[in-house]
Amino acid sequence: MSFLKNIFVLIKQVPDQGSKAGVNLDGTIDRAKARRMLNPFDRYALQAALDAKKNYGGQITAITMGPPLAIEILFEALEHGVDNTILLSDRSLAGSDTWATSYALKKTINYLGEFDLIFCGLQTTDGDTAQVGSQIAERLNIPQITYCEDFKIENEKIIARRVIEGGHQTLKAPLPCLITVANSYKALKYKTIHGAKLVQDIMREEEKKNKYIKILNINDIKANPDFLGIKGSPTIVSKTEKISEISGNCKILKGSKELSLELKEILK
Amino acid sequence: MKEILVLAEHVDNKLSPITFELLGAARSLADKLQARVACFLLGYNIKDQIQALFSAGADRVYIAEHPELKDYRTLPYNKIISDYISSLEIKPHIFLIGATTTGRDLAPRLACKFNSGLTADCTELDIGEFDYNSKTDIKRSGLYKDCLYAIRPSFGESLKARILGPWNNPQMATIRPGIMLPIKPIENKQGEIIEVPINLTKNDLEIEIIESFREINNEIDLSSAEIIIEGGYGLANAQGFDLLRELAGCFNNASLGATRKVIDEGWMPYKYQIGQTGKTVRPKLLIACGVSGAIQQRIGIQNAGCIVAINKDACAPIFRFAHYGIIGDLYHVIPELIKELKEF
Secondary structure, three states: OOOOOEEEEEEOEEEOOOOOOOEOOOOOEOOOOOOEEEOHHHHHHHHHHHHHHHHHOOEEEEEEEOOHHHHHHHHHHHHHOOOEEEEEOOHHHOOOOHHHHHHHHHHHHHHHOOOOEEEEEOOOOOOOOOOHHHHHHHHHOOOEEEEEEEEEEEOOEEEEEEEEOOEEEEEEEEOOEEEEEOOOOOOOOOOOHHHHHHHHHHHHOHHHHHHHEEEEOOOOOOOOHHHOOHHHOOOEEEEEEEOOOOOOOOEEEOOHHHHHHHHHHHOO | OOEEEEEOOEEOOEEOHHHHHHHHHHHHHHHHHOOEEEEEEEEOOOHHHHHHHHHOOOOEEEEEEOHHHOOOOHHHHHHHHHHHHHHOOOOOOEEEEEOOOOHHHHHHHHHHHHOOOEEEEEOEEEEEEEEEOOOOOHHHOEEEEEEEEEEEEEOOOOEEEEEEOOOOOOEEEEEOOOOOOOOOOOOOOOOEEEEOOOOOOHHHHOOEEEEEEEOOOOOOOHHHOOEEEEEOHHHOOOOHHHHHHHHHOOOOOEEEEEOHHHHHHOOOOHHHEEOOOOEOOOOOEEEEEOOOOOHHHHHHHOOOOEEEEEEOOOOOHHHHOOOEEEEOOHHHHHHHHHHHHHHO
16 A cells, blocks of 8 residues: 655654753853754654655655754654754744744645645644644645544545543544554554665765755745744743742651651541 | 733633643733733633633733634634734733644744744743843844843753843744642632624635544643653663553553654654653652753653653763662663553
């Protein structure tokens, strides 16, 4: 069965919060110094795109928006077996909130043309909003299935199970459709030998690099700069403060006997 | 008069707790702004819930009833709400939606339609001024009054960010469940009911719900559980939860919970996840077993009435905010504790 043509997967490079590098004293992150990684949620989206291709055919294009260094996660995506990659990189994108980001990505998708499925991670670990996927679906005027943990395609429709409070729900939607993938989806498998070899070649050969990694700016995608960056974003962060540690009044108990007596008091 | 709008959520025509939490939050903002509280209710055969919305703080209810609206679906809900709000000359000042799997699915699309700023998963709200002074963004600079302060944890919950979007109404936010307090219900409170026009096209109805499944009887919803036994990575394996299940059995109606690391390892399903990317809970008692208490975990459990930590690492951050602690191997401590509890 091979009826899908184009599968897009949207991924993002984020600071590694597990690492202390680049963490300022006030808790904010210096992105230039921080260790960088593929957004952990996007690993599920990548696996979902690879599964879609394996079962239903098509070509996968991984798309990211970010500074030039974000090319690192495109290498990673190629190692895992995506076919093409796009880096949207432009100074005027800096400071974009989800509204502006979804506008830029929508314009990128329009530039690329037709597609059957778009996969996104549920959210990113640096923004934590889980908004960009749905906003792209809105701008493209297509249906969406969020919190997806499993899917199949039958009779040109996607049947997907999504997480809901205390359970799950199965939905059937026509294509094209945007899917945000929950972290209860299958974990990303190992890199492929073919992919690893390809990335090695790309590092050596400029021509090959240009074939597999396309770098776009906002003129290429015909985006209006007024809708991008800080001045195009309807939200603004007006203040940040460090969350104070809660005072340490922990009563250390010697053992279970003491604890069970305390519990008896608490639950009275 | 300014309006603060909230979205009602319901399951099987029973209003969800988040609805009352949003109304409570909206009420306290409305009192600061001398605004009214309105509630958008979409469903089918659901008019009998309107009184409960008035009692919980709504002054006005917008109702859309149609068989196709019985259960939440992205497109028809999106269409009806956005059509209606777009048709208003004066838009609601603020629009609050739950940060649930429904609200987080819908709110971003609505915000796109209104060109509104949307802040995700807020844990605090306030009203205040904003003096915007930007050299690069001159057009929008100026003093803004009566802004929604949407406050949320960020950067792995180590920071609190105050996010504003005063340029377009409605100013929108999704609100983390289990945080805002409902008001004490006012019996027989009256309000205004407004029927909303319903214009659905074939395209709006192209997603079908094949099946919905919710565990109702055998397990309590974590966000409303009174007692939670939470397991962390310190359990070392999935079998550790058998021990926690046994501990939970010593209490009446205790639920299990888990940290993100546990979910990532596949030891427990996602629905048990507590913390930054999971649920926020406020039980009377939470026993954290092998939970380090990293900042991402803390925000999920810090509203618990009493936190008991069992961890062999005396330096684990959880001992900085737990109320009681036992420093020791949970595989020794818990079996003993079970024995003690069973003797009661």
